Structures are given as C-alpha cells and as structure tokens.
Amino acid sequence: MNPSGVLETEAAMQSEQVKKLQAQVAEGFAGSSKAGRVMIVGNGLKWKQMSLSPEDAELLDTRxxxxxxxxxxxxxPPPIVQAYQFNTFTNSETAGRWFAQFTIAPWARKIEAAFARAVFGPGSAYEVEFDMSGFLRGDPLQRWQSHQIALANEVLTPNEVRQVEGWNPRTGGDVVKSAPKPEPSIA
Structure with missing residues (x-):
C-alpha cells in the first residue's frame, strides 16, 4: 500500500468510525477509474499529503x-554548488582540485597577464602569479608522503618543504640530507 496522503483529526475516533471512513474512502476514491476525484472532508478531518504529485516530482527533476x-x-563540479546527489567524500576532494585546475586556474592566468600588462607594461622582467598551491594541496597524508619522497631523493631541502607548507625556515634546513643507505645483510 502506498497512500498519497492521510486524513487527520484531533478528535478521538472509535474503531467503527475509522472502519466506516476507510470503507467510504475506498469506495469513492480507490482504483484508477476514480483517480482525481475531489474529496470533501468534514468533522475536523484534514488531508495531509504524504507523497509528491507527478507534477511536483517533475519540477524537482527539472530543477x-x-x-x-x-x-x-x-x-x-556539482559538489561545489552543493549538488550532492551522486557524491562521496573522495569525489568532493577530487572535484575541488578539478575546480581549481580547470575553472579557476585559466581565469587566474588571464588576470595575471592583464595585471602584469597594466602595471608593468609589455616586455617587463616582472611577472604576476597567483599562488594556487592552497587549492591543489590534496590531503595531508599524500602531501607528507610526497615530501618524504622528495627529501629521500634529495630533490628538496627541509626548508623547501617547510616553504611549500607555508612554514618559516629553520637553521640548518637548507642542507640536503642524504637518506641513510641500507646496510648489506649478511646471510
């Protein structure tokens, strides 16, 4: 049974009254041939709709x-405008990076070029560049793993990693630290 609504009342009803009302509703409105009839209710009864009409469902689908x-x-990406119909957390994270890379970044490059032309003039040695790294950071675990790989392969110094994270440099942090070499095993 899938009722489209219910009849409510604040008054107490006897079981015989309920059965009589159910029989009247079934007789007058049940079946496809009686669909769409106008129901007139009295004695404090109120109709409360429980399901969407086809028109309302169509309106929601259109929206x-x-x-x-x-x-x-x-x-x-739909999650950016809070359209979460087919969304998971991973999709949201990926959508955020996608939005930064394919929607914001092209506009940022155009604004950078326009600003550089207007302020410094054509052919200037100066450039304007927005720092988009905050948008593209990813999750902390991925960042730390990538920093660890960069340090182990002597691609970055500890202070360069600190700069990427937006932290102040430390004394001695500009020295590339070689990863310890594995000891040969004696079998």
Missing part, C-alpha cells in the same frame, strides 16, 4: 537537471 546544466556550462 536538478538545470543545476547540472549550469555546472556543465560554467565548468563547475
């Missing part, structure tokens, strides 16, 4: 489609 279309037009 959802409109949000998706706008996201496609402006290249914005």
């Amino acid at each position: 959802r489609f409109s949000v998706e279309e706008l996201c496609r037009i402006y290249q914005v």
Whole structure:
C-alpha cells in the first residue's frame, strides 16, 4: 500500500468510525477509474499529503537537471554548488582540485597577464602569479608522503618543504640530507 496522503483529526475516533471512513474512502476514491476525484472532508478531518504529485516530482527533476546544466556550462563540479546527489567524500576532494585546475586556474592566468600588462607594461622582467598551491594541496597524508619522497631523493631541502607548507625556515634546513643507505645483510 502506498497512500498519497492521510486524513487527520484531533478528535478521538472509535474503531467503527475509522472502519466506516476507510470503507467510504475506498469506495469513492480507490482504483484508477476514480483517480482525481475531489474529496470533501468534514468533522475536523484534514488531508495531509504524504507523497509528491507527478507534477511536483517533475519540477524537482527539472530543477536538478538545470543545476547540472549550469555546472556543465560554467565548468563547475556539482559538489561545489552543493549538488550532492551522486557524491562521496573522495569525489568532493577530487572535484575541488578539478575546480581549481580547470575553472579557476585559466581565469587566474588571464588576470595575471592583464595585471602584469597594466602595471608593468609589455616586455617587463616582472611577472604576476597567483599562488594556487592552497587549492591543489590534496590531503595531508599524500602531501607528507610526497615530501618524504622528495627529501629521500634529495630533490628538496627541509626548508623547501617547510616553504611549500607555508612554514618559516629553520637553521640548518637548507642542507640536503642524504637518506641513510641500507646496510648489506649478511646471510
């Protein structure tokens, strides 16, 4: 049974009254041939809708489609505009990086170029560059693993890693520290 609504009343009803009302509703409104009839209720009874009408369901579906279309037009991942219908945490994280890389970054490059032309003039040795690293950082575990690999392979110094994280340098942090070599095993 899937009722589209219920009849409510604040008055107490006897079981015989309930059965009589159920029989009247079934007789007058049950079945496809009686669909759409107007129900007149009295004696303090109120109709409370429990399910969406087909028109309301269609309206919601149209709104959802409109949000998706706008996201496609402006290249914005749906989670960015809080459209979480088919979303997981991993999708959100990836969507954030995608948004930064493919939506914000192209506009940032255009603004950088326009600002550099307007302030420094064409052919200047100076450049303007937005720091987009905050958008592209990823999760902490991935960052720390990548720092560990960069330090172990002597690609970055400890202070360069600290700079990437936005931290102040430390004394002695500009020295590349070689990773300890594994000891040969004696079998």
